[in-house]
Amino acid sequence: MTSINQYCPRSGKPVQSDSLTQYRGVTVGFCNRGCRDDFAANIEQRPSDRQYFDVLIKEQDIAADALPQDVTS
Numbered sequence: 001m002t003s004i005n006q007y008c009p010r011s012g013k014p015v016q017s018d019s020l021t022q023y024r025g026v027t028v029g030f031c032n033r034g035c036r037d038d039f040a041a042n043i044e045q046r047p048s049d050r051q052y053f054d055v056l057i058k059e060q061d062i063a064a065d066a067l068p069q070d071v072t073s
């Protein structure tokens, strides 16, 4: 399993293979399990993390679901 991002959206540190989760049907990664667990438990409250992944998903055209792209913040 490989994440779409190479670096943690929060720290900029390399993604760790034990710190992956699913977002919009793709695998995303974090620098540690603390980051990952916090995001996974609070996806709705982490718009900056979501935006980071949304950009990558859009660039790579790999979204597996049909969540609205234009989430007003």
Ligand SMILES: [Zn+2]
Pocket (backbone or CB within 6 Å): 008, 009, 010, 011, 012, 030, 031, 032, 035
């Ligand atoms: Zn992190």
